[in-house]
Amino acid sequence: MSDLIQLRSPDGARATLSLQGGQLLSWQPAGAGEQLYHSPLSRSGPGLAQRGGVPVIFPQFAAQGVGPRHGIARTRRWALAHRDQGRQDALAVLRLQDDADTLRDWPHAFGLELTVRLSGAVLEMELAVENRGESRFEFQAALHSYWAVEDAARVVVEGLQDRRYMDSLSGLDGVQHSHRLELLSGKPIDRIIYGPASPLRLIELGETQTRRLHIETEGFDDVVLWNPGSEHGLADLPLADWQRFVCLELAQIEHRPVLEPGEEWVARQTVRLL
Numbered sequence: 001m002s003d004l005i006q007l008r009s010p011d012g013a014r015a016t017l018s019l020q021g022g023q024l025l026s027w028q029p030a031g032a033g034e035q036l037y038h039s040p041l042s043r044s045g046p047g048l049a050q051r052g053g054v055p056v057i058f059p060q061f062a063a064q065g066v067g068p069r070h071g072i073a074r075t076r077r078w079a080l081a082h083r084d085q086g087r088q089d090a091l092a093v094l095r096l097q098d099d100a101d102t103l104r105d106w107p108h109a110f111g112l113e114l115t116v117r118l119s120g121a122v123l124e125m126e127l128a129v130e131n132r133g134e135s136r137f138e139f140q141a142a143l144h145s146y147w148a149v150e151d152a153a154r155v156v157v158e159g160l161q162d163r164r165y166m167d168s169l170s171g172l173d174g175v176q177h178s179h180r181l182e183l184l185s186g187k188p189i190d191r192i193i194y195g196p197a198s199p200l201r202l203i204e205l206g207e208t209q210t211r212r213l214h215i216e217t218e219g220f221d222d223v224v225l226w227n228p229g230s231e232h233g234l235a236d237l238p239l240a241d242w243q244r245f246v247c248l249e250l251a252q253i254e255h256r257p258v259l260e261p262g263e264e265w266v267a268r269q270t271v272r273l274l
C-alpha cells in the first residue's frame with residue numbers, strides 16, 4: 001500500500017498525509033495554494049525524520065529526555081484507521097501503537113491517534129495520546145508545523161505578548177514584550193514560549209498582499225518558534241530554504257501530562273487561512 005493518503009473535500013480543499021511518520025505533508029485550502037513547506041532534500045523511510053509538513057513529536061521534545069531526539073512517532077510507520085468524505089469536509093485518522101521496536105526506545109504501551117480534517121479555509125488537527133499499559137507515564141508532544149512562506153524575513157507573529165519564553169539557542173529565559181515578534185533576516189530563532197494566546201497569528205507582509213494564518217490552540221500550553229537562519233548546517237535542507245518556512249509548533253513541553261493506565265490526553269490545532 002502506498003504511503004501517501006490524499007484527501008479532498010467537496011469544496012476543493014486538499015491535503016496529503018504520509019503514513020511514514022504519521023505526517024501531514026501538504027495542505028491547500030479551497031481556492032488557495034500550498035500552506036506547508038516540505039524540503040526537496042527530505043528523505044522518507046523507516047527510522048528517518050522527514051523535514052517538512054507537520055511531524056508529530058512524542059513522547060519527548062528535542063533532547064529533553066533519554067530517547068531519540070523529538071521522540072519516536074515521526075520516524076515510525078503509522079496505520080490508516082479511518083477516512084471519510086462528508087458534504088463539506090474530508091478527514092483521515094492515523095494510528096500508531098507501541099510494538100517491540102518502539103518499546104526498545106520508550107518502555108511504555110501507548111496509542112496515538114492523529115485526526116486531520118479539512119474544509120474550506122480551515123484545517124483541524126487533533127492529537128490523542130492513550131496509556132494502554134499497566135503503569136503511568138508522562139510525555140511531551142508537539143505538532144511541528146512547517147508553515148510555507150515566500151520570505152521568512154517578512155513574517156511577524158502575534159499572540160505572544162507578555163509571555164515567558166526559553167531561548168533554546170542561548171539557554172536563557174526571557175519575556176516577549178512587544179505585540180509583534182518580527183523574524184530578523186537570516187538570523188536563527190529557536191524559542192519555547194509558554195501560554196500563547198489563541199488564536200496565534202502568523203502574518204506574512206508581502207509586496208502586494210498580506211497573508212494571515214490564525215492558529216487556535218486547545219489543550220496545547222506552549223508553542224515553539226523556530227527558523228534555522230541562513231547559516232544552518234542541516235543536510236536535508238537546501239541552504240537558501242531557511243527563507244521558505246517558519247515553524248510555529250503547538251506543543252506541550254513545560255508541564256508534562258501524566259497518564260494513568262487507560263487515561264487519554266487530547267489536544268488540537270485549528271488553522272484558518274484569512
Ligand SMILES: O=P(O)(O)OC[C@H]1O[C@@H](O)[C@H](O)[C@@H](O)[C@@H]1O
Nearest residue numbers: 049062069070168190224226249
Ligand atoms: O532537526 P530536527 O531534529 O528536526 O529539529 C528541528 C528543530 O525543531 C525545533 O522544534 C527545535 O526547537 C529546534 O531546536 C530544532 O533544531
